[in-house]
Amino acid sequence: MTPNDRPSDTPQAAGEDAARPDRGPGNFIDERVADDLRAGRHGGRLVTRFPPEPNGFLHIGHAKSICLNFGLAERHGGVCNLRFDDTNPEAEEARYVDAIRRDVRWLGFDWGEREHFASDYFEQLYAWAVALVRAGRAYVDSQRPEAIREGRGDFHRPGVESPYRDRPVEESLALLEQMRRGALDPGEAVLRAKIDMRSTDLKLRDPLMYRIRKAAHHRTGTAWSIYPMYDFAHGLSDAIEGVTHSLCTLEFQNHRPLYEWFIDAVGPAHRPEQIEFARLNLSYTVLSKRKLQRLVDGGYVEGWDDPRLPTLAGLRRRGYTPEAIRAFCDRIGVSKRDGVVDVTLLEHAIREDLNDRSPRAMAVLRPLRLVIDNYPDGEVEHFEVPNHPTEPAFGVREVPFSRVLYVERDDFMEDAPKNWWRLAPGREVRLRGACLVRCTEVVKDAAGEVVELRCTWDPASRGGMPADGRKVRGTLHWVSAAHAIPAEVRLYDRLFDVPNPSATEDDRDEPRAEAAARDDAFLTHLNQASLEVLEGCRLEPSLGDAPVGHRVQFERLGYFCRDEASSSGGQAVWNRTIALKDSWGKQAER
């Protein structure tokens, strides 16, 4: 049955549909799975799988697939396998297997005992290949790669059959055995399925099933000299695992006829079906493994877990939570229209999550000395400040206050407009959780730069509210100079400065090598200001013993996460996950 034959408008289905809205994300795949389950297809079972190739790190696009596959299983009482699609020894490494496991687990999914490798099936796949040769449905082609390519034809010309296409079965069998043993060199022979060289579908023009590769495989070592191609291995691996719904991205739509051909030809006990959905694209970043690899290898970022990267490892280090990423995946939906999701949607998801769960603290990133002239030198008092503005359960903390403080340099303006609520000569502001201060004098150095603010405080405003009820609009964050902890803070911005860094003019007929060079064009759109390192930042003392990975909101600035690294001076390093929404900044732009 093809997707279009589905009886989706039967009275029974319509009745169930009415009840659908109160169940998970209603995407077309979810509906189809529900439909299949209802109709008892696949024996009423649901088995999905997440099939990464261990040749790089997982990114937010993979998260979409992980959430889809594992989510479907969770919602419909099925299971989801983790399968490493490791059929190309030249690209794959064990370290990527480890990283993938860690990232899937971190996202919050559990595959239990169901961890598989395509390489587990090499022996079975080979036996099936032999059977296809015996059945006259596959043959060893001894043509060179160029000849095979030439013989395949193109969109306008039909292919021509290989001169080896009808060679005796026994001959192919013997050759295949030699290929497996390593008696032949790469390029000397391949195993091809015998389908139709004149098909209008290029994929059906006798596709390759096996090629010779003498690289060591991360799991099977040098046991094999031949490795199965994706089209031959993938669907049959699904069949072996009893996968019912094999979900993949749109670019594999063209492979579906082949997927089905191999299943039909081999006739495994179970028949999985492939369903395609649109892969995730995100504005201001790249989501192709090739491009990410390029950024890493080229030193444009500091590694796969660079906080500017959309990799799960990078997002984790940046301070993203798995919950926010899952919420994001729920919201973007699943469909067959390829598009670009606005990165602001991801940013919204993390702000929303962190707003609820992050304790607040004060940190001054660009310190400006503020001296309270009418506060006794050497005296210290502590203000009790809530750790969260709306959730009392976060508790309170004691923040030390004294005569010399630091405030944010950006919170002072010498010639301030009337709608400026912060510090300026003669103006009064509130120090968050502490008191009201008025700026009485601006101290400058020889170069004319502001180096210190002299202020007076209102002792009757302890806690932050004036005794006379006068209105004070601005509220600033601050730290006590003598108690503050020095730290390094890294501010991240979008990695690229254009919405779609991958967009390039398309030239279908250009040579492959030139296409590859052009593919590097995205590097010209790198945002030179994607990382700003701030040294000499001052944190309130409660942040001194924050463990690595600890997330906190620096009030009025954004959400920050303690990094595993420490600065050259041995101080802690904090990463900015995402800035707070800044309506003043937005207003100031205009």
Add this chain to the structure above:
RNA sequence: UCCGGGGUCGUCUAAGGGCAGGACAACGGACUUUGGAUCCGUGAAUGGUGGUUCGAAUCCACCCCCCGGAACCA
């Protein structure tokens, strides 16, 4: 040009012959000891043409536009 997909607010996504809805973004307002958060509100879409129908985003026809496909990658 051949084969396979896809076109709904700026973006993502619902509506499966019966009021085109939601989220993000934008804009405006209220509130505020974070110019935060929250709340309220505004603007904003069915690629085109014809047809079927009481009624079409939805069905039919033709056209247009976009994406993928000619790797011994997945």
